[in-house]
Amino acid sequence: MQYFAVFGNPIAQSKSPAIHQMFAQQVKLNIDYRAILAPIGGFETSAAEFFAQPHHIGANVTMPFKHDAFSMCDVLTNEAKSAQAVNTLFKTAEGLLGHNTDGLGLVQDLIRQQVTLKGQRILVIGAGGAAKGIIAPLFAQDIHSLHIINRNEQRAKELVAQFVSGQPNWKFTAGGFDSVKHDQYDVVINATSLSMNGEVPDISNHIYEETTCIYDMVYRKEPTAFLKHAHQQGSRNVSDGLGMLVGQAAKSFELWTGQVVNTTPVLETLRKQIQG
Template identity: 35%
Template sequence: MKKLYAVIGNPIAHSMSPLMHNDLFQHYGIDAYYHAFAITKEQLADAIKGFRAMNISGFNVTVPHKVAIIPLLDDIDLLARSIGAVNTVVNENGRLVGYNTDGSGYVQGLLTELSNLKNKKVLVIGAGGAARAIYFTLAYEGVTHIDLTNRTIAKAESLVKECPYEVQSNVLELKEAEEQLEHYDIIIQTTSIGMSPHTECKVLSLHNLKESAFVSDIVYNPLETLLLRQAREKGARTQNGIQMFVHQGALAFEKWTNVMPDSNRMTTKVLKQLGGTKC
């Protein structure tokens, strides 16, 4: 009997997860199908009851359900619990168990370009759900110095206070971060600023960016945001959000099937759909 996997969110029509996962099921000869379900906040509890009734094999969770899903599950992985958000659910013998592969997927994507993270000084821009997953996971992986900057300082301060892992962190005003940018080896942009159609929106000035820095933006539409373009023009190495998207999906696929998929195949599939080549 064909297994069912899914992604739930609202909106969800734009999701490329069905394209990516259905291609993998076919490639690896797995009798399964992955479908996108548009689920509102009001429908979430009933949707999970329906998934249980169907004995769904697993599903991804995206905005706005990553936090609200937690009390509806049977168990939560330790890292997902500390992050306070779930993006992947596995049916483990009838029990729905939540995981968070966003941060781990981001780190794996980063390691395709950088061999060492632990001795790097990192600046994270933003304090939302993606920033939280990335910040906590980097700290969990042993990165020792991670500063945060955000328009709302209190939100960034909350992340620092709530992080359960040992890490040295300062919270900076955006202007402060701009002035100190030369001190950072890795700059990570985690907000939606610069995403299509608002592609000319500016996060912060890169005037003090050092040439040896690595600049990462989790946005992948457009493939090269204004921030990445300006960083590239200053000689810095850059990476868009494709690798995070691909690797978080790969980790979810492995949890569901015990098969670690070919991330290069996944990247090619997504880039072809987006009509570009830049990562």
């Protein structure tokens, strides 16, 4: 038996235990995966106690502990370094390895939906932690360019500056919500939490008209406010972030077990459960 967990606060709402159990059933592995409520300010102690036990192999980390997890790791993957946050922990001979599978999960879900990324112009709305974790994985798909916009324009420009010094060949730009009045993009990704409050980013509606995909990184039982608005403007290929959730979990599972899983049946089961 191998033991895994997800740490968060709150944590009762987590879909991770169900997702990983379905992965394990696919590849006929016997695992124990549980949700652990870590106290605010006590994540590192909780995680250390978990990994001190034999056969406790890996863990996922959700809000608000991704930066705490980053700080406690002995080894970091390039994805974790890029995001400056860790959502996956793995006990190795070199110590605790920290990985970030969020951006990989997004890319995996887009590819699953047959969305072309190579050579495409990408617009990312929002410049917080969610956006930061997807930038490098998107550029790894040989996209043409990425423009990131934020209500606070300075924050978006600071995020670009963090990356371009080490990646001078990236076409990576930033601006405020009004910087896309006349531009067109192939893929538009909402990395804000506005949809959780039923709100829509205050950007020009022409953005939605000629895209190949509109993607909201959050998900709800019903289509999010962002996706509803995009559909009203003429977008037909719209997607919420449930596939990203399953995709990032699959990348964690692969790291821990070496097993590649099929995300589609897991996503379909989860969608039915959420919609009731």
